[in-house]
Amino acid sequence: MLNPKSSPTAPPANECAGAQIIQRMNPNRAIHIEPFKVACSSCNLRELCLPVGLSQPDLERLDRLVATRRNVNRGDTLFRAGDSFQSLYAVRTGFFKTCVSAEDGRDQVTGFQMAGELLGLDGISNDRHACDAVALEDSQVCVIPYNQLESLSREFNDLQHQFHKIMSREIVRDHGVMLLLGSMRAEERLAAFLLNLTQRLQARGFSASSLVLRMTREEIGSYLGLKLETVSRTFSKFQEEGLLEVKQRQIRIIDQTGLQRLVNSAAC
């Protein structure tokens, strides 16, 4: 619905971050879902993704590894908990959420992934995925066959090291979320969430002050350990206080330092 019908040849909705990335980086490609081959070595995301720091020859080998791409429509799952694990996925365009669920049906959004970020690391531990990955808008991922990545990273130190860094960074990120869930109050959580989002968007060339949320209030709430009503109320509160301008999913950040202060102003 945000991204209406989207007949497979239709361009992605124009207001979506994914589309913006495509357009900003290569306008021609917005039109075709599977344009022509885009190698890691010439990918616009290479400074954010697996290829960081790789030399030219390494990159060319990586190109051969990451041969296939996959489109995932809004609302579809890239993988589900329990699926056998074969590959990692790098988000090329679009936006995902990952969520784990308890037996009783409760579930928890564990992260939101945007262009250049890796999906599927949870699958290595068991040869089965441990969470669901769901596209929040029409998306495209690069498929990275895991056993090939392992063998290639035996040859190329830089690739190996970069891969380890990515896994480690995920662990550090998760610890940050645990801190948030364990000790912050609703306002602090939402402020931290917004700052984190804008920071990542900024690293991708977007405005630091205006963004379109790809997820519902309920998904934000699940990620932050809050109910959707609380998320909504907190947005309204921020607006009243002049920190934000909120129009549905369209957010404009008016007072960034005000948000920052909220996050840091700890256990007062």
Added chain:
Amino acid sequence: MLNPKSSPTAPPANECAGAQIIQRMNPNRAIHIEPFKVACSSCNLRELCLPVGLSQPDLERLDRLVATRRNVNRGDTLFRAGDSFQSLYAVRTGFFKTCVSAEDGRDQVTGFQMAGELLGLDGISNDRHACDAVALEDSQVCVIPYNQLESLSREFNDLQHQFHKIMSREIVRDHGVMLLLGSMRAEERLAAFLLNLTQRLQARGFSASSLVLRMTREEIGSYLGLKLETVSRTFSKFQEEGLLEVKQRQIRIIDQTGLQRLVNSAAC
């Protein structure tokens, strides 16, 4: 410096889990802190630690890598957030907590580590540790120089794969904690925590029904996103309900399935 006093020949505290492990597995060694060299290939923890699944020749190479050991007294830190990252650590005996802290001083216990578990994975991302690791009892760790581990894992597929599995498992574990923090109530959290602890202790040959907590109520609370009073009250409640017997840090589990039911009995 971490292991200053404690004349090197003093036995570790007798009631501590670490000591119990040593005694159970090799009574002779409880006496000396640095007995004689214990190689991975002959370590009693090899089925829980990095060597899982390694063949004999691989193991021998790993032995040479993990040459040094380090004692950490109760209350001392193995590393601190910001310390430069050189090595991973495998807990040989004892018990640790890891915690992250926000600028404002708030902090959050992100995990408890017992024998056979790895510490320091957070450091890879930045070449600096991102959390503190503190010994909750007199402990000993094996020092695993990280760059040597990287190069060795380029030679040995099994080692590489095992290492990746360990990192991935940490990610999956963290997601489980996020689920707990984001959507469970106090009783469910504590029940899940106790079941997790006993399960890990059981994998190390201990009783499934009786354990000694190595951490304070406050540390449990920090880990579970609760205040220490709530932890204490919940322990008392469990005792009244006949689920546990609680004597300070001595816990006996009377009704394991009752605890299990609490954890699963979701969003009621």
Added chain:
DNA sequence: CGCGAGCTTGATGCCGATCAATGCATGTGG
């Protein structure tokens, strides 16, 4: 013995959950 760290227990209050109604945008079928 007395001190202090950690634990327990009670009284009270607040933050966020819950329940419920309304609003708003989009899509659908008559």
Added chain:
DNA sequence: CCACATGCATTGATCGGCATCAAGCTCGCG
């Protein structure tokens, strides 16, 4: 094109779980 359904968001009223504040208790230790 309008009436209606649907999904999502907002807002209000009330409630409850956990935090907070405040005593006392227990146990190990100097």
